[in-house]
Amino acid sequence: MEKWFNVGKIVNTQGIKGEVRVVSKTDFPEKRYKAGNVLYLFMPNSKTPVELTVKSHRTHKNFELLTFEGYNNINEVEKFKEGILKVPESQLDELEEDEFYYHEIIGCLVATTKGEEIGKVTEILSPGANDVWVVKGKGGKENLIPYIHDVVKKVDVKEKVIIIDPMEGLLS
Known part of the structure; x- marks a missing residue:
């Protein structure tokens, strides 16, 4: 069975163009939120994760702001609030010596x-x-x-x- 690791929690939307606010829990935000990266969204009442591909990333105050491919307005991402973004263990990279997750x-x-x-x-x-x-x-x-x-x-x-x-x- 695949182990999953939290990278962030979607806490709100930002603007009207499908951007979400994420409270980051990852050690490497620049890697995890890079355009083209795949993240998996786990919602509180669902057993099946939603696969999301990062379209854009920027940092604003204490939040990571993300958009996802195929989700272009606030109405499409509103339902993602309270969801947890995760990556499977197989997506973890090898680290340098003296680096740890x-x-x-x-x-x-x-x-x-x-x-x-x-x-x-x-x-x-x-x-x-x-x-x-x-x-x-x-x-x-x-x-x-x-x-x-x-x-x-x-x-x-x-x-x-x-x-x-x-x-x-x-x-x-």
Whole structure:
């Protein structure tokens, strides 16, 4: 059975020419939303996904704005609201060394080079220069770990373990 990965959620329409607003959940928006790419729309009350081919993509504020081939006005895309855009596992690309998909990192156990367990990665933030991993420890305490070579020493996605060497003051 094919595994599916979320790339975004259609939250609204934009204008009258069939453009939709997407809250992106993908690690690589420039690849996923490229014209000609195929995305699959899963609607809450439907078992069969709708295959959509990206016609255009632009970013506006915190949204990705997409149009799809064959859908040229607001009336045709209105029904897509609340739908989840996904790609099958077979569409995932091979990554460079030290690059990871979000789904590979979320859930990993984080420990220090000294063996102290910090917690599990629950979320990934992309504020700018580098990603920041939100690590929730025992008691619900959260630590923000920057994904930089000075801090993250080893990532083993098969074993779901990340080893870090925290800088002074990084861990609360």
